[in-house]
Amino acid sequence: MTFAAWDHVQKKTVGSILAMTSGRRHVRCGIWIAAGLALTGCERTATPEPISSTLDFALPEPISNNAVAVADGPDGSTLYSFNGLKSGKTWQDSSNAAYACVIATEICQTIASVPVPDGRLASVAVTVAGKIYIFGGYTVAENGDELSTPEVFAFDPSTGTYAQQADMPTPVDDTLAVPYQDRFIYLISGWHDEANVSTVQMFDVQTGAWTEATPYPGTAVFGHAGGISGDSIIVTDGVASIFADGRRKFVAAKLTWRGDIDPENPTQINWRGVDAHPGLARYRMAAIGDEAGQRIIFAGGADNPYNYDGIGYDGEPANPSDSFFAYDLKNDRWVELGRLAEPSMDHRSLAKVGEDYYILGGMDAAQQVTSRIVKFRIDE
Numbered sequence: 001m002t003f004a005a006w007d008h009v010q011k012k013t014v015g016s017i018l019a020m021t022s023g024r025r026h027v028r029c030g031i032w033i034a035a036g037l038a039l040t041g042c043e044r045t046a047t048p049e050p051i052s053s054t055l056d057f058a059l060p061e062p063i064s065n066n067a068v069a070v071a072d073g074p075d076g077s078t079l080y081s082f083n084g085l086k087s088g089k090t091w092q093d094s095s096n097a098a099y100a101c102v103i104a105t106e107i108c109q110t111i112a113s114v115p116v117p118d119g120r121l122a123s124v125a126v127t128v129a130g131k132i133y134i135f136g137g138y139t140v141a142e143n144g145d146e147l148s149t150p151e152v153f154a155f156d157p158s159t160g161t162y163a164q165q166a167d168m169p170t171p172v173d174d175t176l177a178v179p180y181q182d183r184f185i186y187l188i189s190g191w192h193d194e195a196n197v198s199t200v201q202m203f204d205v206q207t208g209a210w211t212e213a214t215p216y217p218g219t220a221v222f223g224h225a226g227g228i229s230g231d232s233i234i235v236t237d238g239v240a241s242i243f244a245d246g247r248r249k250f251v252a253a254k255l256t257w258r259g260d261i262d263p264e265n266p267t268q269i270n271w272r273g274v275d276a277h278p279g280l281a282r283y284r285m286a287a288i289g290d291e292a293g294q295r296i297i298f299a300g301g302a303d304n305p306y307n308y309d310g311i312g313y314d315g316e317p318a319n320p321s322d323s324f325f326a327y328d329l330k331n332d333r334w335v336e337l338g339r340l341a342e343p344s345m346d347h348r349s350l351a352k353v354g355e356d357y358y359i360l361g362g363m364d365a366a367q368q369v370t371s372r373i374v375k376f377r378i379d380e
Contacts, residue, residue, distance in 0.1 A: 126185055234296040283306070299324045357375065
């Protein structure tokens with residue numbers, strides 16, 4: 001595929017990163033490419049002040065690329081973390097550990113692990129009808145082979161137990177999970193064993209059944225970010241896999257799509273391209289939908305796609321971002337909100353309790369896995 005052909009995939013392209021590989025995510029060569037299209041519809045702040053703070057309590061151990069969700073536990077609103085990567089950052093450091101952090105008491109503790117024999121990286125979690133649903137992820141073998149896993153579990157915060165659900169029809173990792181109508185969960189694009197998929201898989205928590213929704217129309221990606229508010233989904237960035245000149249290439253594409261769901265038929269999603277966000281493309285941002293504000297919030301992320309160890313395909317360490325912005329669904333535009341006090345990357349999602357947003361774990365500016373919990377609130 002030529003660059004012109006790639007650029008034709010979505011006319012909203014603002015920038016991309018091109019990385020070459022002969023496998024899934026293992027070769028260390030890459031180049032930056034910038035397309036000269038201008039952004040529109042974005043508010044900017046001149047010199048944003050830090051808006052986040054690191055809390056006095058932390059996760060029981062450093063963890064990154066972990067699935068994060070919020071639910072009402074036995075002691076009230078609780079932040080939960082499942083699976084992820086421990087501080088050693090080797091194939092042996094993938095984890096199935098789970099943690100619960102109670103907001104009221106500011107205490108984090110280890111809870112029952114996700115019931116899988118091996119650790120999982122790049123799994124996702126979302127809360128629906130009071131339970132947390134945990135999807136997939138991938139395992140890493142000693143020889144570096146990576147395998148997308150199909151398992152789905154429903155975690156009950158009231159009992160601290162897991163119940164296995166029907167496997168994903170197409171096992172994906174590094175996917176985007178969003179809830180809808182407190183009943184459905186969409187898994188949008190993501191990586192499946194050897195390639196990205198455009199499939200949008202919809203899980204019904206009431207029936208336990210899987211259905212395919214309208215496919216994702218953009219180039220299939222992994223490590224993308226997004227969220228849902230009302231009937232509208234925003235999906236942005238992520239890493240695409242293409243073949244050019246007889247070789248596999250990874251492209252971190254700065255592409256944004258909006259999907260409007262038919263509430264009478266949730267399998268139908270009307271997708272359309274919208275403007276890309278300000279700045280460089282970001283990989284593995286933390287994101288969540290804000291129902292009250294009718295917007296999708298994005299925070300952090302890396303400036304250079306990387307394998308699980310935080311080192312880019314070009315051999316350069318990935319740098320975390322302190323960027324913090326939102327997509328305004330009412331006006332179809334991006335709004336810059338400020339910056340985080342500490343740059344952060346390698347996330348699956350944001351957590352929200354009341355008016356406060358939380359980032360659990362991740363990697364810091366030295367690509368070190370952290371146990372910190374960061375909190376911020378948006379000044380309106």
